[in-house]
Amino acid sequence: MQINHKNTGDVTVLEIVGSVDALTAPQITTYIQGLVEAGSLKLIADFGGVDYTSSAGLRVLLGAVKETRAGGGDFRLAAVRPEVLKVLTLSGFTNILKLYDDAETAVESFS
Amino acid sequence: MPSSGDEIVAILDTLQDPYFEAVPSGTITLVNRAFCEALAYPSKEDVVGRNFRHFTAREDVRTIFEHFKTLYRTGQPIPPFEFHYLRRGGEIQVAEIVVSPILENGEVTGARGILRDISERIRAERILKQAKEAAEHHAVELAAINRVAATVSRSLNLDEVLQSVCVELTRVFPIRNAGIGLLNAARTGLQVVAFHSADPGETSALGMTLPLEGSAASQEVLAEKRTVVVQDAQLDARMRGMAEITRERGTKAIMIVPLLARGEAIGTIGMPARDPDYVFREKEIELAETLASQIAAAVDNARLHGLTESALDVAERDLEIGRQIQAGFFPEALPEIPGWELGARFDAARQVAGDFYDAFRFKDSNLTALIVADVCDKGVGAALFMVLLRSLLRAFSAGRVDPENVRTLLLEIVLNTNNFIAEYHGRSNMFATLFFGVLDPDQAILHYVNGGHEPPVVTDATGAIRRRLMPTGPAVGLFPDLDFGVEAVEFEPGDLLVGFTDGVTDAKNPAGEMFSEERLLDRLAAPSTSVFSVLFDLAAELKRHIGDRSQFDDITLVALRRKPEGEPERHSIRRPAAMEALADLMGFAEGAARRAGLDDEDVFAFKLVTEEVCANIIQHGFAGAAPGLIVLAFEVDQAAARLTIRDDGMHFAPEQAARPDLEAGWEARPIGGLGLFLVEELMDRLAYTRTEDDFNQFELIKDR
Numbered sequence: 001m002q003i004n005h006k007n008t009g010d011v012t013v014l015e016i017v018g019s020v021d022a023l024t025a026p027q028i029t030t031y032i033q034g035l036v037e038a039g040s041l042k043l044i045a046d047f048g049g050v051d052y053t054s055s056a057g058l059r060v061l062l063g064a065v066k067e068t069r070a071g072g073g074d075f076r077l078a079a080v081r082p083e084v085l086k087v088l089t090l091s092g093f094t095n096i097l098k099l100y101d102d103a104e105t106a107v108e109s110f111s
Numbered sequence: 112m113p114s115s116g117d118e119i120v121a122i123l124d125t126l127q128d129p130y131f132e133a134v135p136s137g138t139i140t141l142v143n144r145a146f147c148e149a150l151a152y153p154s155k156e157d158v159v160g161r162n163f164r165h166f167t168a169r170e171d172v173r174t175i176f177e178h179f180k181t182l183y184r185t186g187q188p189i190p191p192f193e194f195h196y197l198r199r200g201g202e203i204q205v206a207e208i209v210v211s212p213i214l215e216n217g218e219v220t221g222a223r224g225i226l227r228d229i230s231e232r233i234r235a236e237r238i239l240k241q242a243k244e245a246a247e248h249h250a251v252e253l254a255a256i257n258r259v260a261a262t263v264s265r266s267l268n269l270d271e272v273l274q275s276v277c278v279e280l281t282r283v284f285p286i287r288n289a290g291i292g293l294l295n296a297a298r299t300g301l302q303v304v305a306f307h308s309a310d311p312g313e314t315s316a317l318g319m320t321l322p323l324e325g326s327a328a329s330q331e332v333l334a335e336k337r338t339v340v341v342q343d344a345q346l347d348a349r350m351r352g353m354a355e356i357t358r359e360r361g362t363k364a365i366m367i368v369p370l371l372a373r374g375e376a377i378g379t380i381g382m383p384a385r386d387p388d389y390v391f392r393e394k395e396i397e398l399a400e401t402l403a404s405q406i407a408a409a410v411d412n413a414r415l416h417g418l419t420e421s422a423l424d425v426a427e428r429d430l431e432i433g434r435q436i437q438a439g440f441f442p443e444a445l446p447e448i449p450g451w452e453l454g455a456r457f458d459a460a461r462q463v464a465g466d467f468y469d470a471f472r473f474k475d476s477n478l479t480a481l482i483v484a485d486v487c488d489k490g491v492g493a494a495l496f497m498v499l500l501r502s503l504l505r506a507f508s509a510g511r512v513d514p515e516n517v518r519t520l521l522l523e524i525v526l527n528t529n530n531f532i533a534e535y536h537g538r539s540n541m542f543a544t545l546f547f548g549v550l551d552p553d554q555a556i557l558h559y560v561n562g563g564h565e566p567p568v569v570t571d572a573t574g575a576i577r578r579r580l581m582p583t584g585p586a587v588g589l590f591p592d593l594d595f596g597v598e599a600v601e602f603e604p605g606d607l608l609v610g611f612t613d614g615v616t617d618a619k620n621p622a623g624e625m626f627s628e629e630r631l632l633d634r635l636a637a638p639s640t641s642v643f644s645v646l647f648d649l650a651a652e653l654k655r656h657i658g659d660r661s662q663f664d665d666i667t668l669v670a671l672r673r674k675p676e677g678e679p680e681r682h683s684i685r686r687p688a689a690m691e692a693l694a695d696l697m698g699f700a701e702g703a704a705r706r707a708g709l710d711d712e713d714v715f716a717f718k719l720v721t722e723e724v725c726a727n728i729i730q731h732g733f734a735g736a737a738p739g740l741i742v743l744a745f746e747v748d749q750a751a752a753r754l755t756i757r758d759d760g761m762h763f764a765p766e767q768a769a770r771p772d773l774e775a776g777w778e779a780r781p782i783g784g785l786g787l788f789l790v791e792e793l794m795d796r797l798a799y800t801r802t803e804d805d806f807n808q809f810e811l812i813k814d815r
Binding site: 052055059062065092 | 690693694697711712715718719722723726771773774775776777778785786788789792793
């Protein structure tokens with residue numbers, strides 16, 4: 001799994017490539033917490049490169065939603081692949097998270 | 112001595128060889144029983160009294176007449192000559208005939224002769240002639256492969272290489288010219304980058320771009336990635352757009368071979384026959400394809416070279432080229448053998464090395480070759496040598512093999528390869544250890560030559576070592592005419608062969624300790640469920656052992672297993688119930704599901720349920736105590752795919768797990784509690800039992 005981020009105005013776009021699962025969850029959580037602590041509360045995770053996720057990944061997403069919203073921001077997803085979307089839908093996460101077709105649209109959604 | 116009389120006739124009838132006597136007019140006066148039988152006449156009366164000419168094939172009537180004339184004139188016997196005789200019903204047979212005169216008072220009064228059946232000898236001669244032709248043809252082929260290989264490896268200047276290759280091609284094939292066309296960037300045409308004509312008067316096509324639009328034949332070659340032979344290029348609709356060029360040059364028969372690099376068609380080689388009406392032979396097409404693969408690799412390497420030159424230093428570029436060469440020579444798919452499992456794994460070293468494996472079915476046969484080899488050195492030289500070795504083994508394996516001649520042929524393949532290397536490449540001082548097995552699946556027997564290679568292990572269904580397949584000869588390529596032996600091992604149901612290279616046993620961990628043969632054997636000493644399971648387990652163990660140390664040598668593993676009758680597809684792995692093992696467990700479930708042919712969605716589902724259940728066991732099953740074991744078993748039949756997960760942790764009560772409230776808002780959703788829910792959603796059936804031997808057992812089933 002690889003994780004990076006870049007800032008577009010006051011929005012931070014996380015790029016994640018690989019699996020978001022029990023093995024990589026701690027690393028992603030730490031990364032997101034670091035951003036939130038540094039004041040980035042408008043977060044987008046570009047999931048275009050994520051081909052797998054499990055309940056451990058869902059926990060990461062829920063944690064990020066809770067932390068950003070608690071500070072008045074949000075955590076949104078972009079470019080989610082069908083196989084990952086299925087897990088989000090089954091678990092009712094599509095009701096909780098805002099999803100966008102691509103990172104650009106997701107960035108615009110904050111303005 | 113009288114030439115008649117009952118006694119003599121009786122003696123003559125005991126002769127195996129046909130005997131006759133005739134008078135100068137050619138009329139037969141006496142024959143023995145064998146003569147009648149040879150000519151397929153029921154009795155002597157049918158033959159005696161008729162002219163010898165009557166039993167002579169038309170083509171030999173004149174010769175016979177001359178011979179008899181000489182005999183009567185000189186009174187000397189005629190040395191043996193070949194004689195075609197006509198059997199009753201018109202069939203022509205060949206025999207050797209010896210004729211001597213019958214003399215009375217110094218006068219030649221007749222002739223007597225004996226026919227000797229030489230059909231066996233004729234057949235043997237014919238076979239010998241064919242074998243000689245085949246061998247000569249082979250020598251030409253190998254020499255061509257060799258020259259082209261030498262040409263392409265000599266220089267990195269692509270134009271130069273391709274130009275010399277075209278010259279070689281016009282020497283090897285009965286063609287007027289050879290032109291190499293590479294697809295242009297727009298993929299609309301073939302740019303001729305090299306051209307050579309055997310006819311100095313022919314205009315060079317070098318630099319021309321041949322539009323694809325006008326040549327359906329070239330399009331077909333590129334799209335289908337196979338050779339197309341057009342018999343009349345001037346009339347064939349597939350070459351309509353080229354009509355002018357073909358008429359101008361008098362081209363009719365033309366062979367167009369694809370250049371394939373890493374599975375992609377990058378261009379073609381066009382080779383018009385010197386004789387416009389020539390029909391290209393199957394052998395020539397095969398050879399052209401072999402050569403084309405080398406040429407394509409050269410083009411590909413040169414392109415890689417062009418792309419990377421600015422970024423990489425020379426050494427690293429060489430490595431990349433070597434690695435590419437090597438990668439292109441592994442089989443894309445292993446042969447399927449009903450009742451058997453065959454598998455292989457190859458992990459390339461950071462530095463290029465010379466391991467390789469190969470498996471292929473012999474022509475028109477159930478017999479399947481299984482090869483593991485290790486070239487003595489490392490670096491690009493070793494990779495090139497590996498390519499040579501592999502090509503030689505394949506080329507020498509092109510002959511007909513059947514269960515009767517397999518041992519002789521196997522020996523020939525290895526010996527010819529050895530001699531070729533020793534003779535033509537002796538100066539490079541390269542050699543390789545080689546295990547070459549030929550499986551006869553119907554007899555459940557593997558014939559093998561082991562040329563100084565790490566002895567493969569054969570275990571039975573319980574994991575007990577049955578045999579090590581010890582060397583039957585030295586490493587290949589050291590000296591000509593080395594002594595190799597052929598051995599055989601029979602397979603019982605459940606028997607497993609694992610072949611490996613020293614990259615496995617010598618793999619070092621960060622502390623510098625080798626993986627060791629002991630550990631390999633130890634790892635194999637467990638009941639094996641499938642080749643996939645065994646190879647997955649070994650590869651994972653090796654990876655764990657090596658850790659973050661860079662891998663020094665290639666790691667190659669091959670495995671062959673005789674499936675017990677009616678055994679369903681079943682793969683199984685055992686791991687400690689620890690977080691470090693989770694990646695292995697998930698990877699195993701994913702790989703096994705994919706291997707079993709499940710679709711992407713089901714593969715995803717099995718990977719996910721494995722993670723959820725195993726992570727749960729690891730986190731909660733042992734509650735601070737030392738971690739126990741998790742055993743995964745994946746089984747597939749026509750009706751369903753079933754994953755069984757067993758562990759020896761604490762009793763688990765899935766019914767106690769609360770069902771999550773999917774409608775709840777984000778504030779109310781607890782972090783966690785979703786794993787088991789997802790498992791239930793993704794599987795069709797789910798069963799949990801605490802077994803009698805105190806294991807937790809989950810069965811996760813997806814119907815097909």
